[in-house]
Amino acid sequence: MSFRLKTIIGIALIELVLLAILVFSGLNWLRGSNEQQIELDGELLSSTFAIATRDAIISTDLANLNAFTQDAIANKNIVYINVKNDEGRLLAGASSLPDDKHTPNYDQRPSESEDDIYDIRTDVVIDEWKVGEIEFGLNVSSFNALLYNAQKYAVAIAALEIVLVALFSLAFGSLLTKQLLKLQIGAKRISEKGPGDTVPVKGNDEVAQVTRAFNDMSIALAHSYTEISHEKNRYKVLADQNMMLAEIVEQSHEAILVTNKEGKIQRVNHAFSKIFGYKEDGILNKRIMPFLFRQSMDTSPAHRISDAIETASITMVKAQCLNHENVAFWTEITVFPIKNYSGTVERLAFIVRDVTDNHEFETKLKEAVTRAESATKAKSEFLANMSHEIRTPMNGIIGMSDMLQETPLNREQQGFTDIINSSARDLLYLLNDILDFSKLEAQKLSLQEEYFCLRKVVEETMTMISIDATKKEIMLAIDIDPALKTEAYGDGSRLRQILNNLLVNAVKFTEHGYIKLIVTGSEDLAKNRVDYTFCIEDSGIGIPESKINDITTAFQQVDGTTSRRYEGTGLGLAITQRLLTLFNGALHIESKENHGSQFWFTIRLPLLGENRSTKFALDGKNIAIINADPLHRAIFNRYFAHWCANIQYLNNPESVSKGQTRYDVAIVLLSNNVSLPPSLTCPVIGVTPHIEDRTRHTDDAGITLISKPIRMHVLLREVLHALNQKPLPMLEPSSDSYRPKFPDKIKKMSIVVVDDISYNREVIRVYLSELEPNIQFLSNAQQAFEQYKHHPFDILLTDVSMPDRDGYELTQQLRRYEHEHQIPPASIVGLSAHAGRQDFNRAIEAGMDSYLTKPIVREDLTEALIKACRARQALLANNAQS
Ligand code: ADP
Numbered sequence: 074m075s076f077r078l079k080t081i082i083g084i085a086l087i088e089l090v091l092l093a094i095l096v097f098s099g100l101n102w103l104r105g106s107n108e109q110q111i112e113l114d115g116e117l118l119s120s121t122f123a124i125a126t127r128d129a130i131i132s133t134d135l136a137n138l139n140a141f142t143q144d145a146i147a148n149k150n151i152v153y154i155n156v157k158n159d160e161g162r163l164l165a166g167a168s169s170l171p172d173d174k175h176t177p178n179y180d181q182r183p184s185e186s187e188d189d190i191y192d193i194r195t196d197v198v199i200d201e202w203k204v205g206e207i208e209f210g211l212n213v214s215s216f217n218a219l220l221y222n223a224q225k226y227a228v229a230i231a232a233l234e235i236v237l238v239a240l241f242s243l244a245f246g247s248l249l250t251k252q253l254l255k256l257q258i259g260a261k262r263i264s265e266k267g268p269g270d271t272v273p274v275k276g277n278d279e280v281a282q283v284t285r286a287f288n289d290m291s292i293a294l295a296h297s298y299t300e301i302s303h304e305k306n307r308y309k310v311l312a313d314q315n316m317m318l319a320e321i322v323e324q325s326h327e328a329i330l331v332t333n334k335e336g337k338i339q340r341v342n343h344a345f346s347k348i349f350g351y352k353e354d355g356i357l358n359k360r361i362m363p364f365l366f367r368q369s370m371d372t373s374p375a376h377r378i379s380d381a382i383e384t385a386s387i388t389m390v391k392a393q394c395l396n397h398e399n400v401a402f403w404t405e406i407t408v409f410p411i412k413n414y415s416g417t418v419e420r421l422a423f424i425v426r427d428v429t430d431n432h433e434f435e436t437k438l439k440e441a442v443t444r445a446e447s448a449t450k451a452k453s454e455f456l457a458n459m460s461h462e463i464r465t466p467m468n469g470i471i472g473m474s475d476m477l478q479e480t481p482l483n484r485e486q487q488g489f490t491d492i493i494n495s496s497a498r499d500l501l502y503l504l505n506d507i508l509d510f511s512k513l514e515a516q517k518l519s520l521q522e523e524y525f526c527l528r529k530v531v532e533e534t535m536t537m538i539s540i541d542a543t544k545k546e547i548m549l550a551i552d553i554d555p556a557l558k559t560e561a562y563g564d565g566s567r568l569r570q571i572l573n574n575l576l577v578n579a580v581k582f583t584e585h586g587y588i589k590l591i592v593t594g595s596e597d598l599a600k601n602r603v604d605y606t607f608c609i610e611d612s613g614i615g616i617p618e619s620k621i622n623d624i625t626t627a628f629q630q631v632d633g634t635t636s637r638r639y640e641g642t643g644l645g646l647a648i649t650q651r652l653l654t655l656f657n658g659a660l661h662i663e664s665k666e667n668h669g670s671q672f673w674f675t676i677r678l679p680l681l682g683e684n685r686s687t688k689f690a691l692d693g694k695n696i697a698i699i700n701a702d703p704l705h706r707a708i709f710n711r712y713f714a715h716w717c718a719n720i721q722y723l724n725n726p727e728s729v730s731k732g733q734t735r736y737d738v739a740i741v742l743l744s745n746n747v748s749l750p751p752s753l754t755c756p757v758i759g760v761t762p763h764i765e766d767r768t769r770h771t772d773d774a775g776i777t778l779i780s781k782p783i784r785m786h787v788l789l790r791e792v793l794h795a796l797n798q799k800p801l802p803m804l805e806p807s808s809d810s811y812r813p814k815f816p817d818k819i820k821k822m823s824i825v826v827v828d829d830i831s832y833n834r835e836v837i838r839v840y841l842s843e844l845e846p847n848i849q850f851l852s853n854a855q856q857a858f859e860q861y862k863h864h865p866f867d868i869l870l871t872d873v874s875m876p877d878r879d880g881y882e883l884t885q886q887l888r889r890y891e892h893e894h895q896i897p898p899a900s901i902v903g904l905s906a907h908a909g910r911q912d913f914n915r916a917i918e919a920g921m922d923s924y925l926t927k928p929i930v931r932e933d934l935t936e937a938l939i940k941a942c943r944a945r946q947a948l949l950a951n952n953a954q955s
Contacts, residue, residue: 119195138165189214269295472836525565586612691718756795900941
């Protein structure tokens, strides 16, 4: 039987019983209370009738009695009445009953009468003496009808209630079973598909709560179920991995051992038995060390392994092990701790690799490397010495040809000396290239760091190539971002070398058109650095695509034939590429045959303080630019915008005076078609393509001329000058137009020059001809020392490489002598063909004050002497004071 049916029947039964009790007791009470009332009424009537008829009965006054009975019967409640004497004889009677069928029953209660008549009989008594009796029947039909109706209604209500209760319990049961059914379906689904399924739930009654609890349980079960399946999967993966690792260990060609923390063997693989020759059974639970090294455990590798066991640390050693037959072989042993889940070391793993073959190979390789290194060193030394040896006569050749050029010569002789001079210089450049390349190859070249002006480096390098470029009528343009910070710190001379190599190539491989050097920068303020990008663009012959990647390889040229048109060694780009590597940069090439080339690179330098800006330098000025080519227009636009000037491009100088605009300055780019006008309404600056006009000068008409390539700072300086404005400090002339002059005081100083080679002494004699009366030329160190002992001189210029005693020793000897005799130290300048930083350091360590490299540059020599003179003067002045 279903729960619902049980509920319905149960509730209906309970209701039935309760209703039965209620109806029964209610009806009982109704009947009892009404019956009691009827009986009381009956008794009252009886006694009233007895009193009323007593006298008439005694006197047998029948008339009175009849009247009385007639009156009584008139009362509708009394259906019959009989008055009898004491003997039971009827004296008077009346009845409203239609017939005499009624049989009185005086023992019945009102509710027991079947014909709705309650029979009452009462004695008429006088002084306890019965004189008669009265019988009458009371009509109780209304009472019975009441009872009947009450019964009827009670049953009907009870029935209705039972029906309602049944319906309610049916609905309630359905509701209850509906939720339970859902739960049942949910449970069934879970059993079929696994947990996670939920039953829809509404409301908040107990069933809903049970359903929710059921749902929660299902979800919780689902989580546990997922975790268990993950766990199961993990376990499976772990088991697989375990098997795989075990297989790897077993199949490995390297001996693998696992020991406990004390270094007692717990497991070994097959390779161990194979390499060392021990059987697995015999070694388990024994200490590992004797099996690796046998008796020879007092070696450094063995100690390191013992330490690794003791400290449970990772170690890798190369060690000579002994197998069970005491045969030695080379191994590489790796020891590492194995930790358990909680991170504590429980075991140690040993991987032993037999590297005997490698060891032998390595030994041979090392020997080969050592041999190669010493060969490279010998080559480098040879090249360095060679370069020194070649530089010295070269110095002589250049110096002597310089000297020759300063003597009176006829045209032919002048031509010869020019060729000697330029060939010697070419040879020197080549030599420098070879030396640089061999140093870069041997990684012996490092970058120096110094403050330098990037603008100056760029402009000077461009100016250097301008002689050849002008001969070929190639237009040169320098395009430096006007806002760029150009004060830099790094190896300015190597940057100059890189730019020079690329620019020389650009001139060499361009027949007409232009060469442009573009410099841009990107500052990283947070990291305090600037990435400078240099791009050399030419409109030359270009490079075939297939060759672009090769040309940076040493000695590679696009045209490698002996009949080639362009000269060169193929070293320039190789050196450039390698130098850029030192700068952490790289050379990028973009080129198209017959369409020109672009070579560009980026170097990163530290960001120095604020550049003194030229922004607003020409604020609001009107500038006319005449005959500007498109190449320069782009640069002018950028620069004049930066300087905040208004510019107007005109085709000829005459247009300056014609228009409405009043120009403050006119800049004329001179060419075959455009020449300087005789006069203009404003100051004029002429830009000439001829190199001889390089330094600033004014011609007879008072017109300022500057030369190409246009250095924008020089142009600005001249514009400001033309405008009669104060010159900006950063626009002062660069050192190319600056040649130091000897101060008068130096002419009073005694100078000694020591060099074992006579033509070197001759070169210096020419360069220092101004000071000749004070200079003594000596050919060896001993002479110099003797001279010093007798007449201590002020300044010594000494070659460092001399036979017997070199310049370093001479310096040390002099310094010792000065110290012993308390003589104020002379200023010593070393002269050497060695240009390396270590040579310079060696000179300073020996006690020299400065150092010049050969071939000696006149300006450098003059400057070094001026410095030496100043230092000497200061020293003497100090000594005089104390
Ligand atoms: P070199 O110029 O002495 O031959 P480089 O290493 O400087 O040696 O250059 C290698 C080759 O690259 C050159 O021979 C030339 O073929 C090619 N090359 C270099 N620069 C340019 C350029 N600007 N335009 C065309 N070809 C170039």
